[in-house]
Amino acid sequence: MLLRTSTLLLRTLREDPADAELASHKLLVRAGFIRRAAPGGFTWLPLGLRVLKKVERIVREEMDAIGAQEVHFPALLPKEPYEATGRWEEYGPNLLRLKDRRGADFLLAPTHEEMFTLLVKDQCSSYKDLPLSLYQVQTKFRDEARPRAGLLRGREFVMKDSYSFDVDDAGLEKAYQRHREAYVRIFDRLGLEYVIVSAVSGAMGGSASEEFLHPSPQGEDTFVRSAGGYAANVEAVTTVAPEPVSWDDAPAAVVLDTPDTPTIESLVAVSNALHPRDDRPWEAADTLKNVIVLLRHPDGTAEPLAVGVPGDREVDTKRLEAAVSPAAVEPFDEAQFAQHPELVKGYIGPGGLGLRTTGEGETATTTGIRYLVDPRVAPGTAWVTGADQPGKHVFGLVAGRDFTADGTIDVAEVRDGDPAPDGSGPLETARGMEMGHIFQLGRKYAEALDLKVLDENGKLVTVTMGSYGVGVSRAVAAIAEAGHDELGLVWPRSVAPVDVHVVVAGKDAEVVAAGEKLAADLVAAGLDVLLDDRPRVSPGVKFKDAELVGVPTIVTLGKRLSEGVVEVRDRATGERADVAVDDAAQHLVALVRG
């Protein structure tokens, strides 16, 4: 296909758009690939749409290759199936809801688990109909609170979502692995670096789950990895809990006045002065900080939650949100504190926390607030913590002996140097963009919507499902973010809007004719070509535009054409080579075909 700059809807901009922060966003707009059309909504211009379709094609080819079948659902869906699974509420304000002319509730689907489940329920009745994998490439909607970062987080975006249906767990595991391998091939072909990390489920429910993250300082997700190969979304990292230790020799806990301990540092100093340990000095990690939050459940009800973490770490908001999902986390504000006068701000200890209704030990009262602690608060560990009295701390409070939590919760911040849970070495944290997500949903949706088939013995069994997503429009942005330099975009061949950018750098009829002929020869050989044939534009502007647009191979026909030579430039490396004009087409075809 031949595109001519003289007629193409392509207006490059020298200035960055005011609302753009990321390089990908700025450059995709400046190079004429996308334009903002709505809050969180972009128009794909001709060059951008070509890239998007190439990404879509790669995704489709790899899905087809694993036997997944393409279908297409409506985006505008009735409330009922999403109500049956609880997602109508759980999705909260991210879900775009609307009413039709009769007042019936509808939504714009963010994902389609329910609909695929109902389709398979409608079409399949026997184990013989399974395994089955279905997918769609579709425009999805999500009411992002702050749609930003261009295509990376919009209200309307293109996703490939697929779903597997199996009669047993072994089948699901196989489907999951097939999708995993397909995703590896997809991101390899897109030329996008990725890390496969363990992930938590968020609002989706289910079990095994991994994300394909593109490591990038611009990423919205934090993940950790070890040199030994462990990688996880920060929400999914598990803490290595210490072995329980005996408290037989532990001294009794002591409550002491602790004036002037506004910081953990000062508390540690006071601890070592007033109540030294036998074995080693107290450290910040021996203090136990209790944080109260309010959990807001999807049905609107609220409940306080106390979280105990070592004083040297903060509660990580994302990890907490993931751990309590689908409940939302709200601050425990003054009004809430007023309802719980037994909570002494700044001196909250385990004594008054927990669901048990009678007090123990020194604290005879209890708040009845659910109390979950970091896994490091293992039985036998001794802590410096609040004594539930103003200006007093308790020293040597031993977990298991002096207090018992209602359970553990793994939401303390993860730090560079923390041990990987699989023993593969210290962790390092990094930022990434979520490009894909594979997920063993299990039977949650099948149970909610009653998807059962007859097994080999004629018995009805609930189907087990996987769900698998690729951010298609987001991939365009990630590729642009990964592949750009100070001059503009740098596309990999697999998704470049065209194969070759032919720049006619001169007004002589000869140069123009040679440019036309070369472009025609390339098109005849099956390549897609962008021909800069603008008659009144200077070579300098054309070069700048070519660099901005970022086609992998740029051919310039200019002054040296009189010597029979054209210049072939590699956009990524900047390497230039002179090629005889008569050999140029052949040379370029070989280059593109690799």
Next chain:
Amino acid sequence: MLLRTSTLLLRTLREDPADAELASHKLLVRAGFIRRAAPGGFTWLPLGLRVLKKVERIVREEMDAIGAQEVHFPALLPKEPYEATGRWEEYGPNLLRLKDRRGADFLLAPTHEEMFTLLVKDQCSSYKDLPLSLYQVQTKFRDEARPRAGLLRGREFVMKDSYSFDVDDAGLEKAYQRHREAYVRIFDRLGLEYVIVSAVSGAMGGSASEEFLHPSPQGEDTFVRSAGGYAANVEAVTTVAPEPVSWDDAPAAVVLDTPDTPTIESLVAVSNALHPRDDRPWEAADTLKNVIVLLRHPDGTAEPLAVGVPGDREVDTKRLEAAVSPAAVEPFDEAQFAQHPELVKGYIGPGGLGLRTTGEGETATTTGIRYLVDPRVAPGTAWVTGADQPGKHVFGLVAGRDFTADGTIDVAEVRDGDPAPDGSGPLETARGMEMGHIFQLGRKYAEALDLKVLDENGKLVTVTMGSYGVGVSRAVAAIAEAGHDELGLVWPRSVAPVDVHVVVAGKDAEVVAAGEKLAADLVAAGLDVLLDDRPRVSPGVKFKDAELVGVPTIVTLGKRLSEGVVEVRDRATGERADVAVDDAAQHLVALVRG
């Protein structure tokens, strides 16, 4: 590509779905092409999606061929641009509106005139940037009151909409003609019979407009055509108005008691008895019936309108709606009549109608209701009509002499035998499905959104636009409606889900192997093949399924394979031919390639 019935998501049904009326709807569901997923929303199953994509490809190829450039807009759009053009209100309840989490108003776009206009305003500044034609293939939304007829009228559907931008009317005319020719090629390639009819603009505003209608008794649109080549949407037919005649010799109008004239027929009889004409007897067409309706304007205000039509014709609701658009037509009910006691139900004459504020002639009062009459009510024509008094009619009331309307309105029903306005002979009416619409929008949107460019003289001129739509998903239904028989669907080759349906009609290893080989050979030759390889399904069921699915060419490998023969059947004609198994692949490739 090879599809295997054994794994394909294809469950044919023997029973028609309960909610389906049209054959296309029934068969597309029964043959496993679509499934209902929401009110007015369908899921495209694998075979249906293949047909849809083939239609899309044909549309894209023909749009690309006329130099239109593909872009893609969001579907979820802010209110403001649609408010600027008045369409936010004009669209009424057909527009799906919603609010985002901040309460801002959004809509799901039914068409994108505003956004294309704004894009061009953003990207183009000079006549040198024009002409420009842009298009998208996109999912559109419309809140249909009664989503029915399967894909023919849904709430969510795929459309190709394109827009042309020109600096002058001559350019628009050219762009319009290019689109017209592209549409001719599109519908020719789709194998869909069509009539190009003059159309009115409806809510769109603008001037020249034609529709591509597929003639079908199931169509929702009525159109007329003459043997001489005139064709128009019924909303667009204009009535040939009689020449004005002199009233010099016309007798004075007379008011007479007319008891017992409940019907037009009885009124005609009474007229000829009480007040005979000199020239000929009174006919039903000489009575003047005045109908009052309430116009509801987009801003919510209402206004009565009186329409005078010859008594032998009804007011055609669709023509009336089109004529008064964007106002909506509501009945003039008892409450309204109560507000206008001067209107004597059953005896409303021109005397009390019209915007003039003082009465004339026998009726000294006036309603102040706007009064528009059929073009046949030409100056000098004499009428029998209501005398605005109970039980009385007036005879020989002459238009122009005895009453004057506020204007004409062409909304009387059109009948078989009416003359075509271009003199090309009598009209016949027929039903059709709207498949495409081309439309010279003119400057309405450019003016509303201030789209101007500099012309050759450096003067700012308002751009003139065309808009052009093809119903893509609707085309699938229309093709199915046009191409089916009592056995099932009958696809034309251009959009068939696959090229050849290979039926393995036997369990012998030899037959199965021959089927596999033939399918593989066809795929190797570049054909798309559906192989019915289901091991436990009888040949009879396979034949029935093949007929239902409707692939143009069905090859059966059965008993006669032992003689080295396979049967090749043409689905449309039913013709069967025996072909040597060794020649079958070559034979079929030739057949498909045509």
